[in-house]
Amino acid sequence: MANRTAVTRLTLTDFRNYAHVRLEPRQPLVALAGANGAGKTNLLEAVSLLTPGRGLRGVEFPALARQGGSGQWAVAASVETPQGEMELGTGWRPTEDGEMPSTRAVMIDGIQQKSAGSLAGLMRIVWLTPAMDRLFQGAPGDRRRFLDRMVVLFDAEHAGRVNAFEKLMRERNALLAEPNPDAAWLSSLEMQMAESAVAVSAARLAAINILARHVAQSEHHGPFPWAALSITGAMEDLVMQHPAVEAEDIYRRELARSRAADRAAGRALAGPHRSDLHVVHGPKAMAAEFCSTGEQKALLIGLILAQARAARSLFGASPLLLLDEIAAHLDPARRGALFRLLESLGSQVFMTGTEASLFDGIGASAVVYQVDGGQLSES
Ligand SMILES: Nc1ncnc2c1ncn2[C@@H]1O[C@H](COP(=O)(O)OP(=O)(O)OP(=O)(O)O)[C@@H](O)[C@H]1O
Ligand SMILES: [Mg+2]
Numbered sequence: 001m002a003n004r005t006a007v008t009r010l011t012l013t014d015f016r017n018y019a020h021v022r023l024e025p026r027q028p029l030v031a032l033a034g035a036n037g038a039g040k041t042n043l044l045e046a047v048s049l050l051t052p053g054r055g056l057r058g059v060e061f062p063a064l065a066r067q068g069g070s071g072q073w074a075v076a077a078s079v080e081t082p083q084g085e086m087e088l089g090t091g092w093r094p095t096e097d098g099e100m101p102s103t104r105a106v107m108i109d110g111i112q113q114k115s116a117g118s119l120a121g122l123m124r125i126v127w128l129t130p131a132m133d134r135l136f137q138g139a140p141g142d143r144r145r146f147l148d149r150m151v152v153l154f155d156a157e158h159a160g161r162v163n164a165f166e167k168l169m170r171e172r173n174a175l176l177a178e179p180n181p182d183a184a185w186l187s188s189l190e191m192q193m194a195e196s197a198v199a200v201s202a203a204r205l206a207a208i209n210i211l212a213r214h215v216a217q218s219e220h221h222g223p224f225p226w227a228a229l230s231i232t233g234a235m236e237d238l239v240m241q242h243p244a245v246e247a248e249d250i251y252r253r254e255l256a257r258s259r260a261a262d263r264a265a266g267r268a269l270a271g272p273h274r275s276d277l278h279v280v281h282g283p284k285a286m287a288a289e290f291c292s293t294g295e296q297k298a299l300l301i302g303l304i305l306a307q308a309r310a311a312r313s314l315f316g317a318s319p320l321l322l323l324d325e326i327a328a329h330l331d332p333a334r335r336g337a338l339f340r341l342l343e344s345l346g347s348q349v350f351m352t353g354t355e356a357s358l359f360d361g362i363g364a365s366a367v368v369y370q371v372d373g374g375q376l377s378e379s
Contacts, residue, residue, distance in 0.1 A: 173262075
């Protein structure tokens with residue numbers, strides 16, 4: 001059994017700007033250097049599709065097919081996980097009558113899976129992208145998704161819970177929009193919503209606790225500070241104050257009472273989909289949104305590293321990290337410190353930078369690939 005999470009072979013076919021590429025990184029640190037538009041983020045995106053969901057850009061699957069290519073795309077990988085080595089494959093293609101399916105195909109060890117959900121808990125992957133630089137300033141929805149991804153890292157079932165709640169909520173919205181909604185059906189939907197809402201909030205609180213325990217037990221030094229996380233949300237408050245069955249009942253009754261208001265708003269006004277993640281820079285005791293740009297970046301890196309280490313103590317292996325444009329904002333000393341910290345995680349880390357010199361001094365545990373126009377060469 002491997003005590004790391006790593007991709008030992010990766011093949012992309014007609015994926016984004018790659019017609020065909022294959023890499024077999026043996027080293028834990030995998031650096032991708034190349035000009036803007038070379039294909040660095042696309043490669044990280046391909047790796048991110050080895051977990052359920054729509055990958056690190058969150059786009060629809062047809063967008064991933066190479067323009068001017070066959071119209072279909074595929075990503076195949078040999079991977080090491082704490083559960084053992086396996087072959088993963090995923091891909092998408094239009095149907096024979098030219099329709100665009102919204103789902104992708106997934107194979108595990110050569111066996112076709114019912115859905116991408118089968119990938120849950122196999123490859124644990126954490127990513128950090130430039131789009132997340134404004135996480136602390138941006139919309140609550142982005143922070144909520146960041147939180148839910150952290151929960152999934154510790155508890156692979158969580159993605160299914162969130163999807164189930166959202167599906168029920170959409171069904172109720174649609175039903176409320178009808179002139180004479182079936183009352184029994186509404187009640188039944190609301191009961192199921194209450195169950196999954198409480199499960200979602202309870203899992204979020206559990207994950208926050210895992211991270212807090214890990215932070216309390218860790219030594220703190222170096223340029224990436226620790227973070228204190230809390231959730232601002234009526235649903236999480238409810239779950240903290242009441243046993244689960246009572247919390248379900250209270251939320252279910254609230255849904256029944258707010259049907260008219262929810263119909264007018266076109267959405268459910270209360271629930272776990274309204275919660276927000278609050279982050280505090282630990283050493284400074286300062287809310288993250290009041291920290292400087294550089295401090296926020298360091299805090300985010302610290303938070304990602306803490307998640308990786310907490311997951312390592314839970315599962316015996318750190319998750320695989322995808323760090324897009326990680327080196328750009330850091331001075332050489334911080335960059336060096338980051339490389340050493342990443343090495344100490346023991347799992348694989350893919351990172352990108354526009355110049356190979358950003359990875360100078362990265363050491364023997366790294367391979368640097370030069371990316372150019374959808375081609376890779378080892379430098
Ligand atoms: N479906 C597609 N088919 C073909 N090319 C695509 C497709 N989607 C994106 N591209 C192209 O892939 C190229 C590489 O994109 P990518 O985001 O990986 O670049 P990058 O190396 O990360 O650059 P940057 O340093 O600017 O972030 C871009 O020129 C983009 O237009
Ligand atoms: Mg990029």
